[in-house]
Amino acid sequence: MIRTLLRVLGREHAKPVRRTVALMTATATAEGLSYAFLVPILGALFGPDPADAVPWLIAFGGVFAVYAILRYSSDLSGFRVGIALLRGTYHRLGGHLARLPMGWYSADRVGEVSVLAGSGVMRAMSILAHLLSPFISASVTPLTIVAVMLACNWQLGLAALVAVPVVAAIQAWTGRAVAATAARRAGRDHEATGRVIEYLQAQPVLRAGGRTTERFQVLDDSLQDVQRASRRTVLSVLPGVVGLTVTVQAMFTVLLALGTYLALNGGIGVAEVLTIFVLAARCADPLLSLADIGGKLRSARAELGRLDAVLNTEPLPEAPDPVLPAQHGVEFESVTFRHGDRTVTDTVSVTVPEGQKLAVVGPSGSGKSTLLQLLARFYDVDAGAVRVGGVDVRAIGTEALMARIAIVFQDVYLFDGTIEENVRLGRPDAGDADVREAATAARLDEVIERLPDGWATSVGEGGALLSGGERQRVSIARALLKDAPIVLLDEVTSALDPINETAVHDGIERLLAGRTVVMVAHRLRTVQRADHVVFLDGGRVVEQGTHGELLRQGGRYAGFWELAVAAHS
Structure with missing residues (x-):
């Protein structure tokens, strides 16, 4: 013993x-x-x-x-x-x-x-x-x-x-x-x-x-x-x-x-x-x-x-001699990932040049969110490679990799503290002016102004004291404050009301400017912003190209787009 x-x-x-x-x-x-x-x-x-x-x-x-x-x-x-x-x-x-x-x-x-x-x-x-x-x-x-x-x-x-x-x-x-x-x-x-x-x-x-x-x-x-x-x-x-x-x-x-x-x-x-x-x-x-x-x-x-x-459970292995990527383009090369007996992604190959935006589209369970998680190295691939700036993410130190990535997920988790404490998680050493600027860019300042305690307002466990849209604004302000060159978005507006959706979209526009972006998309506005679109089904890339090219092909993506337009009208 x-x-x-x-x-x-x-x-x-x-x-x-x-x-x-x-x-x-x-x-x-x-x-x-x-x-x-x-x-x-x-x-x-x-x-x-x-x-x-x-x-x-x-x-x-x-x-x-x-x-x-x-x-x-x-x-x-x-x-x-x-x-x-x-x-x-x-x-x-x-x-x-x-x-x-x-x-x-x-x-x-x-x-x-x-x-x-x-x-x-x-x-x-x-x-x-x-x-x-x-x-x-x-x-x-x-x-x-x-x-x-x-x-x-x-x-x-x-x-x-x-x-x-x-x-x-x-x-x-x-x-x-x-x-x-x-x-x-x-x-x-x-x-x-x-x-x-x-x-x-x-x-x-x-x-x-x-x-x-x-x-x-x-x-x-x-x-x-x-x-x-x-x-x-x-x-x-x-x-x-x-x-x-x-x-x-x-x-x-x-x-x-x-x-x-x-x-x-x-x-x-x-x-x-x-x-x-x-x-x-x-x-x-x-x-x-x-x-x-x-x-x-x-x-x-x-x-x-x-x-x-x-x-004694082994964490993901760290590279003995970590490499720092000089650039921030993203590449998925023949990526295969299995969860138990299920193959989630199967030989997926996609390239996102630095500063461009990739929209990943497809039905539920097709492996869209998994691509974001593999890029952030929440998991290691079973085959193939995920690269940032030409360097395999497994060869980059965890801290260095996460310093280059800002993540905004659909389900936002906030720690039981004040709004300011949750925003500062993006960059704890940031000055007050930087924090306020990020909040303004995410339109979080509108929320803070109507709260009695302002920045000192407690968000509750998991952010329970804020609405879904308010939590998303905090999450976007946090990502803006981090100022990372790569942004991962997992359809952040799918459950928001029109007012919050507009505010969140404004914050996202500022967040995406000049950064390499990989986003899981369902909404029309999100897909149209992308430089390149990939349609996944069953863990495989079925179609890829620009939004206009895929519409002209009249394939799976075009059908998805028509359904989205009909639902939106």
């Missing part, structure tokens, strides 16, 4: 973790050794001169003081290291999630990442702060006491030593049984979390359909699965808890019977018998706590394993 913990935390945290574990082990050993003084103390008290126990009591007090200092130091170290590791783990997890390919974020990952980033990390990092010290104490202190018992009387000590492998076997068996059910429980938890999120997101649809009083069957099924998995987890732990309790009580009974037998036969004195009984009783308490501590530790270790699995 410690190896997994160090692997998750990184090498820089290995030294303080090992130091803390060593300190906790020394503390548990000191506690066990302190009980060795009970032998001479009880021997003196039951001897001819009880005053002989005073020096031993003073020595016991000194050893206990050392133990108290060690205990304070180890607990303090555990809390400090635990807090530092919690902060470091969140930073490491966040940085790693930001580098994972977008394809990793499938629908079922929402619940998994939500649980992992919330209670999962807290539970995993609680190992050092809350669980490791009592576990080491419950394991090492009894072993030290058994060693003291062996030194006091080999017969009784040997009888106590027999219980050690039995306790270890019960703990190992319980751990294996719990691990199997815990993995299934974690899967059910992640699925249920995803279903809860889905249920909340589906509220507008459910209410529009008048189904607010009905049960959400998918969510109900997930919660019932969690209940069944929880029951199986409890049942898998129960035999180990009972077995451990029976073993400890049986050990104490055997020691009691053996000590009585030896005392009656004169093989051992009364003081020694009492000492062994006191040591055995002190040994039983931490052993009995192993069941509870072990269960919590196994739960934390399971979360640690899941955290380790996420951190």
Whole structure:
């Protein structure tokens, strides 16, 4: 478990973790050794001169003081290291999630990442702060006491030593049984979390359909699965808890019977018998706590394993010697991309000279948005190449590539902050004048003027406090502030009212000026602005050319155009 913990935390945290574990082990050993003084103390008290126990009591007090200092130091170290590791783990997890390919974020990952980033990390990092010290104490202190018992009387000590492998076997068996059910429980938890999120997101649809009083069957099924998995987890732990309790009580009974037998036969004195009984009783308490501590530790270790699995997920490879493109033309050369068993794009070849605009048109599911995502390197192609300025995007550093690209998607996500904070994401070091200029160009200033708090207006989580058109204006202002030479647009006006559509189009006109543009297009105005048009169907380029050329050909694009004109009229 410690190896997994160090692997998750990184090498820089290995030294303080090992130091803390060593300190906790020394503390548990000191506690066990302190009980060795009970032998001479009880021997003196039951001897001819009880005053002989005073020096031993003073020595016991000194050893206990050392133990108290060690205990304070180890607990303090555990809390400090635990807090530092919690902060470091969140930073490491966040940085790693930001580098994972977008394809990793499938629908079922929402619940998994939500649980992992919330209670999962807290539970995993609680190992050092809350669980490791009592576990080491419950394991090492009894072993030290058994060693003291062996030194006091080999017969009784040997009888106590027999219980050690039995306790270890019960703990190992319980751990294996719990691990199997815990993995299934974690899967059910992640699925249920995803279903809860889905249920909340589906509220507008459910209410529009008048189904607010009905049960959400998918969510109900997930919660019932969690209940069944929880029951199986409890049942898998129960035999180990009972077995451990029976073993400890049986050990104490055997020691009691053996000590009585030896005392009656004169093989051992009364003081020694009492000492062994006191040591055995002190040994039983931490052993009995192993069941509870072990269960919590196994739960934390399971979360640690899941955290380790996420951190071991390989991000998209970075070029060892990144190349910076001198120009900003875009080229798709025989690009093939598969998502699972489905081929999304199939040998797509398109060239966009620097400063020109490409419109990608086609039916839903034809791979239009995928081309934008491949250009931004949200995924890597399975075959072919995507180039910027003649350089394969895989040979360009991620930061350098993203610095050259501004993206405006149809579904805009805004962070829970102010309007100004969301605009500044485009270029955090921008001056106030640049931010205001970008807002004016995107016609966001009109929105800000009518809001009571102006630039300081909170947009809510995901931008929920703004309308769709207002969110798009923030997104365009952010892209304008970034001032990247390449712009990717995923039909940003398809769901807007006429007033917002006009305002957004004005902002887009300013955004596209003088830049290389690849845009997914459905609206007439968007397609007519393009220098080159590509019609995709089934992931393949069916037709390409200028808008006028494709109309004259009378093919698939011309049919699409006629339908668009009819719908617009």
